[in-house]
Amino acid sequence: MSDTYVHGYQPRENERLQDQAGTLVDLLHSDTAYPRGSTVLEAGCGVGAQTLTLAQRSPEARFTSVDVSAESVAEAKRRGDTAGLTNVEFRQGDIFDLPFDAESFDHVFVCFVLEHLPRPVEALTILKRLLRPGGTITVIEGDHGSAYFYPDSAAAHAAIECQVTLQREAGGNSLIGRQIYPLMAEAGLDALRVSPRMVYVDSSRPDLVDGFTKEDVHRDDRGDSRVRARGGSDRAAEVRCRCPRPHRTTEADGVFCYTFFKGVGVKRRRA
Numbered sequence: 256m257s258d259t260y261v262h263g264y265q266p267r268e269n270e271r272l273q274d275q276a277g278t279l280v281d282l283l284h285s286d287t288a289y290p291r292g293s294t295v296l297e298a299g300c301g302v303g304a305q306t307l308t309l310a311q312r313s314p315e316a317r318f319t320s321v322d323v324s325a326e327s328v329a330e331a332k333r334r335g336d337t338a339g340l341t342n343v344e345f346r347q348g349d350i351f352d353l354p355f356d357a358e359s360f361d362h363v364f365v366c367f368v369l370e371h372l373p374r375p376v377e378a379l380t381i382l383k384r385l386l387r388p389g390g391t392i393t394v395i396e397g398d399h400g401s402a403y404f405y406p407d408s409a410a411a412h413a414a415i416e417c418q419v420t421l422q423r424e425a426g427g428n429s430l431i432g433r434q435i436y437p438l439m440a441e442a443g444l445d446a447l448r449v450s451p452r453m454v455y456v457d458s459s460r461p462d463l464v465d466g467f468t469k470e471d472v473h474r475d476d477r478g479d480s481r482v483r484a485r486g487g488s489d490r491a492a493e494v495r496c497r498c499p500r501p502h503r504t505t506e507a508d509g510v511f512c513y514t515f516f517k518g519v520g521v522k523r524r525r526a
């Protein structure tokens with residue numbers, strides 16, 4: 256997985272995830288809190304961008320945060336230590352091969368991970384098996400089809416289309432946000448609730464211009480290293496190289512909108 260991860264594992268990508276997490280904290284996490292003593296598995300924690308928020312907001316829950324990338328886990332640990340987290344254990348592990356017994360967690364949290372997986376329903380089914388009956392799975396994903404902006408431009412659409420193509424070629428799906436409900440339903444989760452979370456950015460919100468549009472959308476490293484590695488023959492790489500990013504949307508009259516989708520489902524209790 257680690258060699259095909261479309262965003263890459265460079266320090267700049269780590270900063271992007273951290274900035275993204277900082278800007279989106281309330282939008283994505285305001286309704287997530289885990290009770291005292293509960294155990295939470297965070298699957299695909301990356302460099303810990305969401306972990307810090309989760310663990311700080313639920314200081315009496317105990318988190319196990321795993322990622323397939325040992326490098327990311329090491330960085331997440333470093334950030335957790337710096338933040339003084341005492342309720343998180345970071346471990347390297349692949350969602351498809353986790354060393355945990357069935358029904359060992361009260362809750363599962365997955366953010367910006369399913370978009371990278373060729374078999375997202377299988378991943379959810381595996382994670383559901385690790386949940387105790389009555390426990391929840393929370394999934395957060397974006398959807399590149401939800402991006403719209405002013406001024407509109409063919410170049411900006413081409414840049415987004417390019418990202419969608421690259422992610423599809425890597426086995427993922429950057430349009431997955433709209434599928435959260437059917438994917439979670441197919442995995443057999445109950446009491447499903449999916450809510451769209453729209454980020455709206457104009458120049459009256461300089462924190463979002465800096466923290467989301469510039470830092471997240473435009474500085475997104477997705478695919479750059481893979482594109483370079485595959486050389487100029489790859490069609491997506493060629494498109495990528497030709498695509499200017501939609502910087503214009505960060506200027507005084509620019510507007511950028513993007514929608515994330517958050518789903519929460521419950522593992523049915525035994526009758």
Ligand SMILES: C[S@@+](CC[C@H](N)C(=O)[O-])C[C@H]1O[C@@H](n2cnc3c(N)ncnc32)[C@H](O)[C@@H]1O
Nearest residue numbers: 272299300301304322323324349350366367368
């Ligand atoms: C976009 S990052 C999101 C990281 C973190 N959840 C966040 O929101 O900042 C996706 C992460 O999923 C991890 N990942 C991809 N496939 C995985 C797998 N099969 N098992 C565990 N982690 C995986 C990647 O290594 C990467 O760190």
